Amino acid sequence: MEEERDPSCKTSASEERVQEWETGLPSATDLTPLSQYLISPELASAFSITAEPFQTMLDVNRASQNTISSLRRQNSGFGDKNFKSLCSFMEDRCGSDEPMVVDEDEVVVDVDGVEKRKIQSVENVEEADSALRMENLNEDCSARTLKRARLVWTPQLHKRFVDVVGHLGIDNAVPKTIMQMMNVEGLTRENVASHLQKYRLFVKRQGPASSDQLFASTPTVPQNMPLASMPYVAPMQPMPMHMGMSGGGNLAPGSYSGFEFHPYGMSREHQGHWPGNKFGPPVVPNSHVSPNNK
């Protein structure tokens, strides 16, 4: 991205650039239809990629709105902090999150805490209808009435958490800041606080030496590295129903046990299946009017 704008008048120049950008956008006919798959079914099955539920314009528009409002909120919130330089997010789009494997009916919890049922069918259902139904559900019993689903701290989430804590330093590593820096949709301050509590216990017990970055209250590392750039969807369990664990500890695949944690161990490309990940297109730091944003 290079700047070619006229330094004399910035505001109007930026407006012009926006217009320029808009006119440069592909027309509707140039875009791949939402209903069209990007890869062939053979390729998909070869890589165990299951087709996403159909997305409609409603989904896309809603995602765009959420993104915009989220950006606005972040911008206003970080104006007077001393680590503006850290906040270089909202630049790039998601790169690594990919749709999870869905076999049959799967309940996914929206950021609003609203359950949506994804019906994966070989032949499609009426997409508009399902979208409308979703919309209605969203509006009817939105957020406040329903209690939030239980958050699952996947290795990915935890890694992001650890990275943020490390880069923030011990002083700034408080739940609210961590939550903001993680930039995870649907993640609440309480979630982070709880996890932070456990994490501190872990660090206290298992040598703090292993996590040396914690003591860098003044982050000396170049923080230009895109840390919290891409939005991430917090995996939620609808309600982790009593799984009858009587004999041995069995874990759901994708969750991890405890904190014996590999600093950078899990760089495998196992990001195929985590519970709760969905969405392909440029989505979505979702935000709604929630009690916890200022």
Added chain:
DNA sequence: GCCTAAATAT
């Protein structure tokens, strides 16, 4: 209101 530690729930 926010943060942390402890209690409670799943």
Added chain:
DNA sequence: CATATTTAGG
């Protein structure tokens, strides 16, 4: 039993 949520105190 481990982990996440909720509550309570500062």
